[in-house]
Amino acid sequence: MSTEKPFKIAISDEDIALLRKKLDLTRFPDELEDAGRDYGAPLKDIQRLIAYWKDGYNWRKHEAQLNEELPQFTRDIEVEGFGSLSVHYVHKKSSVSTAIPLLFIHGWPGSFLEVRKILPLLVQDSPEHPSFHVVAVGLPGYGFSEAPKKRGFAIAQYAEVSHKLMLALGYNEYVTQGGDWGSHITRHIAVNYGQKHNKAWHTNMPRAAPPQLRNRPMLFFQYLITHLTPMEKAGLERSEWFQKEGRGYYSEQSTQPQTLGYSLADSPAGLLGWIYEKLVNWTDDYPWTDDEVLTWISIYWFSRPGPAASVRIYYEHVKSGGGVLQNPPPVKIPTGYSYFPKELMVSPRSWMKAPNVVFESQHERGGHFAAYECPAVLVGDLRRMFGKNGPAFGVVGSHQGFKL
Numbered sequence: 001m002s003t004e005k006p007f008k009i010a011i012s013d014e015d016i017a018l019l020r021k022k023l024d025l026t027r028f029p030d031e032l033e034d035a036g037r038d039y040g041a042p043l044k045d046i047q048r049l050i051a052y053w054k055d056g057y058n059w060r061k062h063e064a065q066l067n068e069e070l071p072q073f074t075r076d077i078e079v080e081g082f083g084s085l086s087v088h089y090v091h092k093k094s095s096v097s098t099a100i101p102l103l104f105i106h107g108w109p110g111s112f113l114e115v116r117k118i119l120p121l122l123v124q125d126s127p128e129h130p131s132f133h134v135v136a137v138g139l140p141g142y143g144f145s146e147a148p149k150k151r152g153f154a155i156a157q158y159a160e161v162s163h164k165l166m167l168a169l170g171y172n173e174y175v176t177q178g179g180d181w182g183s184h185i186t187r188h189i190a191v192n193y194g195q196k197h198n199k200a201w202h203t204n205m206p207r208a209a210p211p212q213l214r215n216r217p218m219l220f221f222q223y224l225i226t227h228l229t230p231m232e233k234a235g236l237e238r239s240e241w242f243q244k245e246g247r248g249y250y251s252e253q254s255t256q257p258q259t260l261g262y263s264l265a266d267s268p269a270g271l272l273g274w275i276y277e278k279l280v281n282w283t284d285d286y287p288w289t290d291d292e293v294l295t296w297i298s299i300y301w302f303s304r305p306g307p308a309a310s311v312r313i314y315y316e317h318v319k320s321g322g323g324v325l326q327n328p329p330p331v332k333i334p335t336g337y338s339y340f341p342k343e344l345m346v347s348p349r350s351w352m353k354a355p356n357v358v359f360e361s362q363h364e365r366g367g368h369f370a371a372y373e374c375p376a377v378l379v380g381d382l383r384r385m386f387g388k389n390g391p392a393f394g395v396v397g398s399h400q401g402f403k404l
Helices: 013-024 043-055 059-069 155-168 181-193 217-225 230-246 248-253 257-266 268-281 290-301 307-319 375-386
Strands: 005-007 072-079 083-092 100-105 132-137 174-178 198-203 335-339 357-362
Touching (some): 013 268, 043 268, 072 155, 100 181, 174 375, 257 268, 268 290, 290 307, 357 375
Parallel strands (some): 174 198, 335 357
16 A cells, blocks of 8 residues: 655646636527526526636635645555556544544545535534544545546445545544445445444435335335325425436436546536536525535546546446445444435435434435535534444444543
C-alpha cells in the first residue's frame, strides 16, 4: 500500500478559460411556453446559471474554501484484477483519541463534497455525544480519484477500495454511513468485511423489495391486512413518481453510458442540465443557491477523469447482476436506518425489518442528499445510534468516542 500524499484542488487557468469559452458558445434548446418542470430543467434556470457560471461565479474562491475546510489526500490502492488506482479522499481526525472511525461514501450525482457540512459536526469533541474520525472517499471515477480503465468495476470493487483505504489509514475496525451508491457499497462492505472490520452500518437510503409470498410469506399477509400510515402511503406515492417520472437517467446510464458521456464531457450546459434536474427533484425543497449548484457541477466538470466516468457504475452494477430492488444477502452487523420523506424510493418500514436493524429514525423533512440537506439531523441520528445509550454503543473500541 502506498503512502498518503496531501492534496489541494488546483485547477489550471487554462482549464478555467476553456470552460468560459465553452459557456460563451452555448446553444440553448427551445422550450414550450407552459413546460414548467414537467419536461426537465427549465430553460430560464439553465440560462441564468450558464450566464452566472461564465461571468459571475468565482471558482477560485470556492476552490480555496474547499481546500481550507477539507483535509484532502490521495493514496494508491491496489484493486484485485484492476491494478493500482490513485484515490482521493477527505480525512479528518477528532481530537478525541478514542473517537469512532467512520467511513462516509457518496453516490451519484454527488462527490466528496457531500461530507462538507457533516464533517465539523462529526469530529466535535463533546461529553454529550460520541466523536468520529471521518474518512470520505472519492469513489474511483469521481472528483479527483482516478477512474478504472477496464470494464467490470462494480460494487464489489468500490467496496474493496473503500475497505482497503480504511485499513491503510490504520482503522482496523470502523463503521460506515452512505446514501445512493454509498448505501449499496456500504451494504456490500457490511456483508463482506463485517464483524471483523466493519462493526456497524448506517444508511439514509434503506431499500427493500415488496414482500412476496414465496420469500416473506408472513410479511406478505401482514401487508395485505394492515393499514398503511399516511406517511407510508406518501412514501409509496413518492416511489411511484420516481419509477414513472424520474428513472429515465438510470435506463440510459445503465445501458449506454458512453453515448451520454460525450455531451457530459464536452458541454457544460449539458452537464449542468443533467445534474441540476436531480438536485432540484431529488431534494425536499432545498433552497439551492447558484453558487452551491455551480460548485457541485464544477467538481464534475474539473474532475480528474471527466464526468463521463462517474456514470459507468450503473452499467457495471446491472451487468454484474445487481438490480434496483434486489434481495441482497443479509447484514450480520448492527444496522441503522434514517427515513427521509423525499428519498427516491420510500418503502413502508415494515418491509425493512431485519434481525440486525438496531436503530430507526423517521423524519418529517429531507430528501435524497441528507448529509447536505439536513446535516444536523443526520449527524444527530449517528450520535444516537453510537452514543452511550444507543443500540450500537461500544461496537468499536471500549470508549465509543467519548473523552474520559
